[in-house]
Amino acid sequence: MDKQTVTIYDVAREADVSMATVSRVVNGNPNVKPATRKKVLDVIERLDYRPNAVARGLASKKTTTVGVIIPDVTNVYFSALARGIDDIAMMYKYNIILTNSDENGRKEVQVLNTLMAKQVDGIVFMGNDISDEVRKEFERSKTPIVLAGCVDDQDQMPSVNIDYTAAVEEATKNLIDHGNERVAFVSGSLDYPINRDYRLKGYKQALKKAGVRYDDKLVFETDYSYKAGQLLQPALQSVNATAAVIGDDELAAGVMNGITDAGMSVPDDFEIITSNDTKLTEMVRPKMSSITQPLYDIGAVAMRLLTKLMNNEPVDNKTVLLPYGLMKRASTH
């Protein structure tokens, strides 16, 4: 305990007031006489007193930190959400404790517990799935939790998303309207509700409305990587697919480059609509058409929703659907 640290006790003694008064000044409590306030502020400046936020957290039971669970911060989709979360967090004077989960359920439970131990005021959870173990931790938690870019098929949790079903339906319809009779659906794991129950559902609805028979050979399940996308060209060709709705931009870039590297032409031989409208859609050639998701806004709105929950503010709607669109670029006609 080196006495170079200035504590509230030092300030109180120098200002000849109690610690309670110093605390009131520091925290902007109005019940302090102006002259007293000035005296204390002068001492604070002279001693360069910096309040210890950990002590404050213990005493006040608010740490002004929020936990953010992210599958992988290097993923362009999730990093955009994280940016929205952090910007709004800082606006409301919170800091984020960021943890990569790798969509590993065991790791998710572990980091959830660590964050709870660190008494975070709230948690934003990103991921493709909510395992039973994770859901159990959610249920026992007194700390507010908001999902961002993650659906809760049991609809128990506050969440911010787009209407993935409608968005994929519209994208699929667009490809069908272009005359494509063999539209593929390229997706991450169909174990994930977001893919199986929301996005694939939109795909099927578009087919049905267009009177196109559903063929499960046109549904491809893979991981969300560029490499996996590149390897899909032969399989897509073998089922005579002429277009695809693809669930991730890096995956889509892989599919597209696999196709063009094989000598086929996009969009003439094969049309592509991807899903996240990250900056990657503009960088590849041809530029990729995409469902537009306001990624930054999903993060920002999730964090704002969380600040309301943390502060017991009234919340109209715990399930927020943000607008989506369809941005046509050069990967479609």
Next chain:
Amino acid sequence: MDKQTVTIYDVAREADVSMATVSRVVNGNPNVKPATRKKVLDVIERLDYRPNAVARGLASKKTTTVGVIIPDVTNVYFSALARGIDDIAMMYKYNIILTNSDENGRKEVQVLNTLMAKQVDGIVFMGNDISDEVRKEFERSKTPIVLAGCVDDQDQMPSVNIDYTAAVEEATKNLIDHGNERVAFVSGSLDYPINRDYRLKGYKQALKKAGVRYDDKLVFETDYSYKAGQLLQPALQSVNATAAVIGDDELAAGVMNGITDAGMSVPDDFEIITSNDTKLTEMVRPKMSSITQPLYDIGAVAMRLLTKLMNNEPVDNKTVLLPYGLMKRASTH
């Protein structure tokens, strides 16, 4: 204060031991009889006691959190560093408080102070520059700080980088060896030491060694954005540049697409070497040649260096240079 929270006092009472003994058990202190330890652990499990890490942080003066200051988490370069930092942090049982700084000096000072108030055990700083105000905060800090992907031209701070000078020299030499007589240097702000004193220096050294006259019209200063890169094609053409070393992958993708969209051919008409070897270099067409930086490793080694500093472990070398290379892809001959 709702009594549903189980505290160390509850465990001590149930196990009929003192709080000190419970603390010893929880923290693995060997000075506990096996029978006592078992008794305590049984109670901990029965009551589902979860230690409060904030209280522990206050009492022990270690919070097991580290601050990470990042210019922009959506930037592919920095997010890869962040990934390395987090993985090693978790390995050593730390969590990262992540803050976006936008390379804004005022904001950097602000977040530094916030992190200090939150008693982080250490800080990893990423950015292109260390402003005087930031440096002053560094100097007064008793908390260890490590730079990652950020050079300290005053060489006061522990840091992890590659030899940017040698790397750019080699890339420039490569382009000169291809017969290019007009090699451009496309960079972020030359106010930043990393660009002015390290990378531009390498560029100049390569020219000098090749007996090529330095022409400042071939030096382009811009921001690190795809959009800025796209707009550079006319300027590059007007100085008859036939090749460029470019300081950021997104910027390089913009330059390259600007050139190919204008009808020129890469590498036949214009060769490009970029600097970060992110996955973007594989996604664009043609694939981009790049200086290879082990981004993940820069982050990982920085975090490891920080754990040593935090634990007062011996450190051989506070300035770590990791290996770089030159990956030739299709944007060069």
Next chain:
DNA sequence: AATCAAATTGAAAACGTTTTCAATTTGATA
């Protein structure tokens, strides 16, 4: 059984701030 050293345990202070409620001060009114 007595002695001694090592191991174990406990009481209470420490960590630095916030909160609570009683005590005191202040200002307005009659």
Next chain:
DNA sequence: TATCAAATTGAAAACGTTTTCAATTTGATT
């Protein structure tokens, strides 16, 4: 001047854990 209500202030407890050092226990030896 006395009274009263509102404002201000202070003392001490609270927050939940760790640490320190004295007290106690244990085990080995004579």
